[in-house]
Amino acid sequence: MDSLMEVLKRAVEGRALHDEEIQGLLEVSSPEEREELFRAARARREKFFGQHVFLYGFVxxxxxxxxxxxxxxxxxxxxxxxxxxxxxxEILAAASALKESGVHLIDLTMGEDPFYLSEGAEGYERLAGLVDAVKKETSLPVMVSPGVVEDSLLERLREAGADWYACYQETHTFPLYQELRPGQPYEKRWGAKAFAKNCGMLVEEGVMTGVGESTEDLLRSIHAMESLGADQVRAMTFVPQVGTPMFGASGKNQRELNLIAVMRLLLPDRIIPASLDVEGAEGLKARLEAGANAVTSLIPPQSGLAGVARCHEGIDNGSRTVKGILPILEECGLASATVEEYESWVEKRKRGGGAR
Ligand code: SF4
Known part of the structure; x- marks a missing residue:
């Protein structure tokens, strides 16, 4: 088998890797070898995205x-x-504040709230009306993350102006999926993303690490995201949450960082987010240095809005703002993209193109 450096050289040249080689990269653990992996991922990011990073506002x-x-x-x-x-x-005020601060996209996220999803057409129109209003207020690309929804609602959200549908499987190994999301059909969740893709939306798929997954499970996820044609691929470490059955478990970020780097090598033209929702601004540099090219979960301070995995952290002290993270981008030799650059990427991607 080729040495690590030979495998990375082939990956940087865009040549195919064998599954055993991909698994080897996911398992690299010494600091020196991990730095080589991350260096290769940065080279790949540079080729496809230059030095510019996209910034996502989270509502x-x-x-x-x-x-x-x-x-x-x-x-x-x-x-x-x-x-x-x-x-x-309140939603429009938050979206406007985010636009003013310099984000490139507004991510409208909710739990599967019955107010929107269990009252038939009336609820659907509430959600579509919200997307329409945010789009008109900000003129920015919009991502919707409403959970698993009917095909007709996805079409309606697209008509209302949603560019992206985000819905995370978290794992592509069925028994583990059932442990994480009991009572929710795997195929229905997967099918919603396939439908969104076919009806002209961009799709974000995601994997959670630190939940007992094996390296084979991560490899399966990479292949699944590839087969879906996901436009944005996310890895995020599990953070234990109070009051939940998994409160006692603990996640480590090593797998997340390796997965970010490996996704960058194998899916180099996709957006890969560095989420502020795992370790706040302190964890941003490591994720960018592993090959991420977007910062997600930027939240306006004093808005009463929460994060997903870190519900309060860094929000009211302003560290999860554009101003708060720009010095970290600079430290990494990166800078914010312009809105025009992001819009152009989105439009090109919708037409079936890859890189800028
Ligand atoms: S992760 Fe599950 S429980 Fe949490 S908001 Fe989403 S669908 Fe609801």
Missing amino acids: YFSTYCRNGCNFCLYRRGNSKSLRYRKSMD
Whole structure:
């Protein structure tokens, strides 16, 4: 078998890797070897995206949910969870503040809130109306993350102006999926993304690390994301949440960083986010240096909005803002892209193109 440096050289040249080689990269553990892996990932990012990074504003507008995912703070019935449903005015104010601050996209996220999803056409129109209003208010690309929804609603959201549909399987290994998302059909979740892709939306797929997955499971996820044609691919370390069945478990970020780097090598033209929702601004540099090219979960301070995995951390002290993270981009030799650059990437990708 080729040495690590030979495998990385082939990856940087865009040549195919064998599954055993990909698994080897996912398992690299010495600091020196990991730095070589990350260096290769940065070279690949540079070729496809230059030095520019995309910035995503996050509006978690409803934390109500009808589901019971075992890892999630916002699972139904968790009395320790922060519950709110923001009004249209509050949502528009947050989206405007994010636009002013310099983000390139507004990510409208909710739990599977029955107010929107269980009242038929009326609820669907509430959600579509919200997307339409945010689009008109900001003129920015919009991502919707409403959970698993009917095909007709996805089409309606696209018509209302949603560019992206984000919905994470978290794992592509069926028994592990059932442990994480009990009672939620695997195929339905997967099918929603396939439908969104076919109806002209961009799609984000994601994997959670630190939940007992094996290297083979991660390899399976990479192949699944590739087969879906996911336009944005996310890796995020599990963070234990109070009041949930998985509170006692603990995640480590090593696998997340290796996975970010390996995804960058194998899916070099996709957006790979560095989420502020795992380790806050302190963890941003490591994720960017592993090959990420977008910063997600930027949240306006004093807005009463929460994160997903770190529900309060870094929000009101302003460290999860564009201003708060720009010095970190600079430290990494990176800079914010312009809105025009991001819009152009989105449009090109929708037409079936890859790099800028
Ligand atoms: S992960 Fe999403 S669907 Fe699952 S309980 Fe949390 S908010 Fe609901």
